[in-house]
Amino acid sequence: MTILVxxxxxxxxxxxxxxxxxFNEILPDTRTFDGNISAELYNKDRxxxxxxxxxxxxxPAHFDKYIGWRKSIxxxxxxxxxxxxxxxxxxxxxxx
Numbered sequence: 552m553t554i555l556v557x558x559x560x561x562x563x564x565x566x567x568x569x570x571x572x573x574f575n576e577i578l579p580d581t582r583t584f585d586g587n588i589s590a591e592l593y594n595k596d597r598x599x600x601x602x603x604x605x606x607x608x609x610x611p612a613h614f615d616k617y618i619g620w621r622k623s624i625x626x627x628x629x630x631x632x633x634x635x636x637x638x639x640x641x642x643x644x645x646x647x
Contacts, residue, residue: 552644553588554611558604559595559639566633570602573633577626581606584620586613600635611642 562570574592581590588607595601608614621627631637 552610554608554614555643555645556606556608556614557641557643558606559641560602560604560630560634561636562600562602562634564600567600567602570630570633573630574604577621581617584613584617586610587617611644614642 560570571592578590578592581587586609588609590604590606593603593605595603606614608617
């Protein structure tokens with residue numbers, strides 16, 4: 552079952568460039584991780600200081616393995632230090 556994962560990332564305007572650099576650094580590895588179909592970062596609203604990361608995965612198991620790996624190498628901590636709130640993670644499954 553294919554899933555789409557949306558990360559909503561709220562931050563201060565001072566951290567926008569750093570977060571974009573962070574994702575430019577890590578997304579190439581995300582895109583080649585087993586089970587990843589796509590991973591793209593979008594600017595939600597410059598006034599609101601929120602970015603959205605959309606990742607598509609072949610299955611929830613692939614995504615879970617990926618998240619476990621990112622946590623184990625400290626990337627969640629690195630990102631969290633740049634955010635004003637914990638990321639909001641929404642997982643959607645494709646029904647049709």
